[in-house]
Amino acid sequence: MATTAVPGSAPNRIKRHQRPPIWRNVTVLKWGVQIIVLVLVIAAFLFLSTQAVNNLDQRGIPVDYGWVDGPANIQLGEGIDTVPNTAGRALWAGMVTTLRLASAGIIASTILGVLIGLARLSHNWIANRAASTYIETIRNIPVLVQILLWFAILTSLGDLGEVSSPGWVYVSKKGISLPRVFFADGFYQWMVFVIVGAALAMYVRRRIQAKQAVEGGTAPTASVPLSILAVFMIVGWFINPIVSPVGKIFDGIASVWGGIPQPAMQSIISVAAVLASVIWIKNFLDSRRSPAGLAKLTDDDWFRMIFSGVLALLAILFVWVVWPGLSSWIINSGRDFWELAGNKFGGGRDNQPLDAMRPTVSEGRFSNYGPTGWTMTVFFASLFFGLVLYTASFIAEIVRGGILAVAKGQSEAAAALGLSRTQALRKVILPQAFRVIMPPLGNQYLNITKNTSLAIAVGLSDVVQVGQSVYNKNNQTLAVFGIWMAFFLACSLTISAVVNFINGRLAIVER
């Protein structure tokens, strides 16, 4: 009927009548369903948390983090602090143990995994079969079983016995100890020299490479930058105390940071939130813009932009009303961080940067931590061996897959260009293989970090085990769980950020 109306007004009327009723409008339905689901999720969340708060109240457990500064009343088996004063300190000691285990495991499993992966590709029959047998065996046995088996094996070793003078290597039911190199007082001052030297070496290398690209021929792309770095390292070793004033800079930053008033920090966060939203909307509009002008915005687009603005408002509400303490927490921890950095310089720190020590044994056991040998207790060692051997079997497969993924034509082309086998591997095959290897390798690093939590099975004082001891004492299960979550999420995010960064660098090389 509408289409038979006056010709001049027809388009408008058609539009009005073609627009479906509100309960049939796809955009409205889509957003309606989404908002209903969101409300349901939030409602469920609120319901469960009020339930939890009520239940905790009934049992007389306060819901806050005040207990972190309270007494811990627990003793840790090992770590930076075996008799921590506060619960927070105990958890921190657990975190450090977890990080030590994770980083040691990541390094060792990468080395072992790459070696086994290369052996798997070897033309030598024995190496090949041994590597594949290793992989097929280890990856099909649960890592927890392996850890417990290592624990059973290590604890059945002989005792340490009486040792009068420091030896080199100890393997006993108390653990494994090797000589260790550790950071001495002058380390951070020395690092200033190392960083400056590395930067200069990089710059010189670029210059040499640029020159080589123009003139051709061979150029000292490796030897000259390396010797620059070496000179800085050697000179810095002896004269490092002269950079101790750097600490003053950090102290200055700390006092400036600590001087920021809380409302200012809140304003900064609010402005950042609004800015983020505005930038998002601007980018969004740009993406809808063509040479012909701004495309017509659909209802969906309007919903998106409004939603982005609402998110910014929620963020502002959060920092000003819901949790004002967040800003002061950021201020305080920022100040503490810079103060810590400042403390690493000056003040009689004029020793050599690195020092070494052999294992020290007293009363039939190793010293716990500090400038002694590089000691792994049986708890740490069983975790370490279990995790490293297990993860290495996965890394080996990743490495093998990555190298096989480089097309055969690449190595043939490299050979045709006259590159030697080593050159081809270094300049053609490996850079391309790395691109394939990196993402799954990052996943394995995440896995090893998460698997350190199995420490609880043998009683190593990692963050999970300490957390459990803490909540067994004070019943703060929910809060401890929050700390676990935050810690592991932070680890995961850090590792993914590093892997993504490296991946991005490799991707540019690839083009």
Next chain:
Amino acid sequence: MTDFGSDASNLTLVLAEADSAPEVPSHGPVDWAKQHLFSSLSNTVQTALFTVVILGIVRWLLGLVFDEVTSWDAVATNLRLLFTYNYPADQYIRIWFTVGTLFVAAALSIAAWGVDPKVNVGKLAGKILGVGAFLVVIGIMAPTSNTIKTGLIVVGLVVAALSFGLIKLAGERDLTFFAFLSLVGAFWIAVLWLTPFGRNEFIDGAVVNAGGTINPTTKVPWTILILLFLGSVLVGRMLVRVIPPTLLRLFMVLFWVVGPAFLIFLVLRDPMFDWDKVVKVDIPLAIGFTVLGGALLYWLTKPGLGEIGRIVAASTLGIAAINWIAAFLGLYSMLQKTRVSFLALALFALAATTFAGEKSARLRFVGAWVGLVLVGHWLITGINTASTLDIAAPPFLGGFTLTLAISYYVMLASFPLGIMLALARTSSLPIFRVLATIYIEFVRGVPLITILFFFSVMLPLFLPGRMEISELAAVFLGYALFSAAYMAENIRGGLQSIRRGQFEASDALGLTTAQRTIFIVLPQALRVTIPNLVGQAIATFKETSLIAIVGGFDILRVAYQTIPSQPDFLGQNRPALLFICVIYWVFAYSMSRASRNLEAKLGVGTR
């Protein structure tokens, strides 16, 4: 042990292959070794290095196995504990029935898919030769008494000589698959009846090793099971001639998805139902939902039903919602089963328009509903029935049975959840996408053990006052939610591999979003995902060992805690741990082999 077994067998296998391979017809092992082990300097160095390392590791492992302090009696006596924990002996027939059903199903599946590879006698004998050589190596290297060493060497040499003779005599011949299976069966029956394993038992709190062969309570059922398996293969092959194989395949797929759940309930639950209640309430309710719901859905799937269908579907949802609200407010009481069924019916009604079409498609949809109601009601009735007998030790479910049950249920529960999360994460609706992403990344960022702790310790805190949940159920719930996030990522990979053209083609056909997802996208995506899903099944199976930490009596807990605390085997955890390594390895390795075969068969990655 097993690892080096396979190594050694591979060694001889390749040796045997090289002997008979066409490329080197007349060359002996010396030429082979020259080519593969000493072709260049680096090759020779590698050979020397790896030989030393391997010999060192083998010697060390043998040291663990044959150690003086390692008492294998701890394993031999506690086999029942390791596999079924405290399951009452007089109810064991249920376990045999369950295993028997699985054997029959496996045999029927072999027949349904026409698995009938030719088995080359030469290759088979080559593998046996490897086992013989491996026994000789153990005999030479093992740090144990000379009698055992000599025995091992003699047995190894005899086996090797026999299989070598077999290669020379019949190396070119092929065995049929059934003959091969019969041989394997006969071998195991012979092992059961002839090995001097000894009857290790606890009698009146003391370990008794009666000597002789395996206990009749073990060997008789297993013999019957093996024979049953072989018979079922024959029966299945006859069946395939009578009924179309596709039908049998469909039936077997359904069985493998739902069957284990039935069987586990059979193991778990008392068969003595409250028949009065079952007859008066449960069965009428199930029939009512089947018939009335089926009729409603059949009507709703009529093409061109228009607005009225939507109104009916929406009002079903309304009734379902009111039921739940009423339950929260305590207005009128109703069986929880009815409430759940109403909700399911409402969801089916809402989805009905998607499945509108020809009569056969509509009937299939109704069939899905009927199947869901019957299975769901059966399971709910099963859950509500009292548990098996009263047993002195409270957790009677344990051992390897628990490991298998938890892994199966976790995979089953996380599959639909994972699909939903993956769809939400790849959806074009931003809020769904953000919620799914937050959930997935959050769960994947935390270790499983913390989630299990959370659910075992914290879940009671989140529940309203009256509700209670057993610790094992809470752990299972947490594990399923955890696994769903990983499942979602696997499925998302599959979803992203679907070409754009598929979406455009289905849009061009005028399919709705739901129809496109269910009929076009998901089937293709899941097909691509199958190898990854098997990988996840293996990971789930392995990680089930973590429930030992949070209080489940799975095989690991029995091996690591229960056995070493028995007075006779105080502190003896090493033999049992080595033993369960082998158990886990056998299961995980066969799954990964199966997945590789499946991958090859599906041609994933080659198309």
